[in-house]
Amino acid sequence: MANRLIGSLPKVGIRPVIDGRERGVRESLETQVMDLAKAAAELIEKNLRFANGDPVECVIADTTIGGVAEAAMCSEKFRKEGVGVSLTVTSCWCYGTEVMDSDPLIPKAIWGFNGTERPGAVYLAAALAGYTQRGLPAFGIYGRDVQDVGDLNIPGEVQEKILRFVKAGLAVAEMRGKSYLSIGYSSMGIAGSMVNPEFFHEYLGMRTEFVDSTEVFRRIEEGIYDEKEFEKAMAWTRKNCKEGKDYNKPQNQKDDERKNYEWETVVKMTLIIRDMMIGNSVLVDKGYREEGLGRNALISGFQGQRQWTDHLPNGDFAEAILNSSFDWNGIRQAFIVATENDCLNAVSMLFGHLLSNTAQLFSDVRTYWSPDAVKRVTGKVLEGKAAKGIIHLINSGSTTLDATAQQKDAEGNPVMKPFWDISEAEMDACLAATLWPQADREYFRGGGYSSLFKTSGEMPVTMCRLNLVAGQGPVLQIAEGWTVNLDEEIHEVLSERTNPTWPSTWFVPRLTGQGPFEDVYKVMANWGANHGAISYGHIGADLITLAAMLRIPVSMHNVESTKVFRPSAWASFGTDAEGSDYRACSNYGPLYRFK
Numbered sequence: 393m394a395n396r397l398i399g400s401l402p403k404v405g406i407r408p409v410i411d412g413r414e415r416g417v418r419e420s421l422e423t424q425v426m427d428l429a430k431a432a433a434e435l436i437e438k439n440l441r442f443a444n445g446d447p448v449e450c451v452i453a454d455t456t457i458g459g460v461a462e463a464a465m466c467s468e469k470f471r472k473e474g475v476g477v478s479l480t481v482t483s484c485w486c487y488g489t490e491v492m493d494s495d496p497l498i499p500k501a502i503w504g505f506n507g508t509e510r511p512g513a514v515y516l517a518a519a520l521a522g523y524t525q526r527g528l529p530a531f532g533i534y535g536r537d538v539q540d541v542g543d544l545n546i547p548g549e550v551q552e553k554i555l556r557f558v559k560a561g562l563a564v565a566e567m568r569g570k571s572y573l574s575i576g577y578s579s580m581g582i583a584g585s586m587v588n589p590e591f592f593h594e595y596l597g598m599r600t601e602f603v604d605s606t607e608v609f610r611r612i613e614e615g616i617y618d619e620k621e622f623e624k625a626m627a628w629t630r631k632n633c634k635e636g637k638d639y640n641k642p643q644n645q646k647d648d649e650r651k652n653y654e655w656e657t658v659v660k661m662t663l664i665i666r667d668m669m670i671g672n673s674v675l676v677d678k679g680y681r682e683e684g685l686g687r688n689a690l691i692s693g694f695q696g697q698r699q700w701t702d703h704l705p706n707g708d709f710a711e712a713i714l715n716s717s718f719d720w721n722g723i724r725q726a727f728i729v730a731t732e733n734d735c736l737n738a739v740s741m742l743f744g745h746l747l748s749n750t751a752q753l754f755s756d757v758r759t760y761w762s763p764d765a766v767k768r769v770t771g772k773v774l775e776g777k778a779a780k781g782i783i784h785l786i787n788s789g790s791t792t793l794d795a796t797a798q799q800k801d802a803e804g805n806p807v808m809k810p811f812w813d814i815s816e817a818e819m820d821a822c823l824a825a826t827l828w829p830q831a832d833r834e835y836f837r838g839g840g841y842s843s844l845f846k847t848s849g850e851m852p853v854t855m856c857r858l859n860l861v862a863g864q865g866p867v868l869q870i871a872e873g874w875t876v877n878l879d880e881e882i883h884e885v886l887s888e889r890t891n892p893t894w895p896s897t898w899f900v901p902r903l904t905g906q907g908p909f910e911d912v913y914k915v916m917a918n919w920g921a922n923h924g925a926i927s928y929g930h931i932g933a934d935l936i937t938l939a940a941m942l943r944i945p946v947s948m949h950n951v952e953s954t955k956v957f958r959p960s961a962w963a964s965f966g967t968d969a970e971g972s973d974y975r976a977c978s979n980y981g982p983l984y985r986f987k
Contacts, residue, residue: 394444396670396725398688401442402476402565404450404558405498406433407466409482409491409515412458421484424542425456428481428505431544435551436558443749444725445812448562451475457491467495476565477558480519483507483541488518494528497568497597497983499561499941501531503550507539520960529940529959529980531557556957560938563746564983566690568597572735573669573687576605576695579732584921585695587735588860594982595866595942596739601687605700608664616683617663618674621720625659628720632820633709636827636844639893644833651830654839658709662719665694665710665729691742693733697836705840706831707731708788712843712895716793717751717811718819725811726751731790736858737923740868744856744927747934749810753897753926754790757783757855760916761886770885777850777900778876781912785855785897785926786890788835788842795897795926796825797849797875806849808928829893846883847897851875854931855899858944859920865982868939869920870932870949871909873901897926902950909950918948933957943977946970 395401408429411417433450440448451473453466470478478493483505493500500523504516516532523530533554535547546554572592579585589600611617638645646654667675671686678684694700694707701707713719714727728745730738731754741752762781763774774782797806798821799814809818825848831840855871876898878886887896901915908918933955939946940958947970956969958976965972965979 395446396444397570397690399569400474401446402562403474404433404436404448404477404479404562405466405470405473405475406450406452407478407480407493408453408456409480409486410456410458411484411486418456418458422456424483425481427544428483428503429453431546432479432481432503432554435546435554439555440558440562441749441810442562442566443745443810445810448558459487460490463491463493467493476568477561479503479554479558481505482515483512484515486515486519488515489522489526492519492522494526496528499557499564500528501533501554501557503533503554505539506535506537507541524961524964527980529961529976531957532960533557553957556934556937559747559934560941563743563938564941566746567742569599570690571599571601571688572738573601573603573689573692574733574735575603575608575665575668575692576700576733577602579695579697579734582732582734582922583860584734584736584923585693585732587693587733591860591866594985595944597984598690601689603668603687605695607668608661609704611664611683612657612660616675616680617660617667618672621674622660622663625663625720626656629655629659632823633826633828635841636829636893638830640830640833645830646839650839654705654841657705658840661705661707662710662713665692666714666727668692669727691728691730691738693730693735693738695733697732701836701838701840704838706788706836706838706842708831708840708842709828711754711790712793715751715754715790716822717814718822723811723814723816723819726792726794728752729790730754731787734923736860736921737925740856740858740925743935743938744854744925744931747931747938748927748929750808750928751792751794753785753792753795754787755785755897755924755926756787756922757916757919757924758786758890759784760913762913766882766886769889770882772879772882774882776876777874778878778898780900780903782876782878783899783901783912783916784886784890785899785924786894787923788831788891788894791843791895791897793822793826793843793845795847795895796822796845797847797851798822798825806851808851832891832893842893843895844893845895847875847877849875849877851928852930853899853926853928854935855901855924855926856935857919857921857924866944867920867947868935868944869947870935870951871901871915872930872932872950873899876900899926904950908948920947940973940977941983943980943982945974945977
């Protein structure tokens with residue numbers, strides 16, 4: 393496993409806090425409180441990994457914390473160790489604000505042990521009140537059932553909240569200081585590709601790096617890439633990337649010489665966009681130090697349309713391969729590259745990637761097909777999860793090849809795995825399930841190759857989208873649901889009505905019967921943009937927790953209320969959950985807006 397970006401990965405700090413009264417009270421609690429901290433650390437380290445595969449590391453304070461001096465010692469240790477997330481644990485009363493963690497940039501939570509011998513719950517309530525009063529939102533964790541003193545088993549609901557909090561907190565910390573690389577700028581008037589540096593800085597703590605698309609062309613022209621890797625990549629591409637049917641009109645079709653040029657160009661684009669993101673020591677060795685250092689980009693976007701694609705081969709191959717968990721160098725962590733430079737969808741993909749550790753789909757939220765409309769055009773009836781209608785997710789570029797649904801779990805169910813669990817056979821199956829037709833030259837005058845596949849399995853997925861609203865700021869939409877495997881005849885008819893050279897995923901949201909989730913049509917009608925980011929698994933609750941940490945309200949979701957986990961301070965802003973979320977985010981403001 394490798395951290396391909398500059399800067400160490402954040403650690404989780406565990407703060408065992410204690411009643412500071414010595415000569416009897418503190419001494420009787422030392423072992424129990426420290427053991428709770430160790431149990432929490434063991435839970436986290438056994439269950440969580442970073443998206444690059446590295447294990448999550450916990451740092452425990454050197455001593456229990458009974459007062460402000462020990463709190464300061466702990467803070468200094470955490471600073472030196474690179475702690476990015478703070479979890480306080482205790483089974484007893486402590487001196488609330490004296491032992492609190494007051495770093496405003498580090499997400500924080502408190503686990504107050506539910507036991508009758510000592511008032512851990514009383515400390516939890518007092519400490520959360522102190523955090524709320526001081527404008528430092530913290531998450532409260534408290535077990536449902538009373539436990540016996542010395543019981544180090546962590547109840548299931550406590551485990552779930554600890555892990556959800558830590559996953560989201562690490563995502564916050566991992567984004568801080570990294571870059572969004574904008575290659576080109578606004579694509580076809582799409583608002584999401586009008587990159588807003590203030591949003592990235594104030595809400596995510598990220599830099600924005602702007603590079604014109606001509607930099608890609610310059611590097612192709614001047615040979616600023618690894619020629620040996622290019623030869624390896626071309627051989628791999630010719631072996632594994634099967635060219636599909638050319639759907640272009642006869643007068644628009646090209647000869648083999650032009651097609652070979654386009655293959656070489658799109659492979660070079662893939663190498664170059666990756667190098668622009670994370671750098672490449674080979675370029676440094678060649679004398680291109682500036683280019684070889686990269687932009688420390690956690691995510692990127694490629695404008696493409698239309699100034700690039702009216703003249704040169706499109707970015708579909710580069711985007712699809714980079715967003716997949718494998719390439720000519722083998723199985724590796726997926727990159728996040730947004731088509732049409734839609735930075736808001738790139739951020740949505742990033743959220744899903746950091747929370748699930750899997751590759752992401754970038755799709756147009758293209759068409760709602762009602763059961764009646766499907767029957768009218770195909771003569772067939774939608775069944776199963778698709779019976780109440782379907783949404784067609786399709787886009788020319790960024791959808792990961794992992795979404796072919798060729799990876800399987802132990803029971804043979806289709807899944808999308810973290811890269812370290814993907815086998816060579818599964819990688820080969822994903823490639824075999826994908827064709828690469830010539831790009832539609834009426835859309836892409838410069839040619840290129842678009843991926844073509846159908847997501848051929850039922851998988852739990854979560855679609856999300858970040859939108860910017862004038863006067864409000866960013867808001868997040870979430871829709872948990874499933875991919876559905878349509879009858880092949882239905883798929884063929886519906887696909888031919890749009891663009892048959894692009895990858896298709898048929899999506900069904902989980903309906904609640906209320907609001908935007910009353911039916912499938914309303915989900916489509918309430919979606920706030922033309923694009924969506926789709927992640928494997930039902931991760932809506934994790935997204936809600938992450939959004940709260942970043943002070944981004946959630947405008948639409950279908951997550952069960954029992955799984956919604958936000959800072960305790962949100963309860964002070966009203967009893968309606970959605971309204972209190974908006975009011976709390978507005979009150980606290982962006983995490984990195986310093987007044």
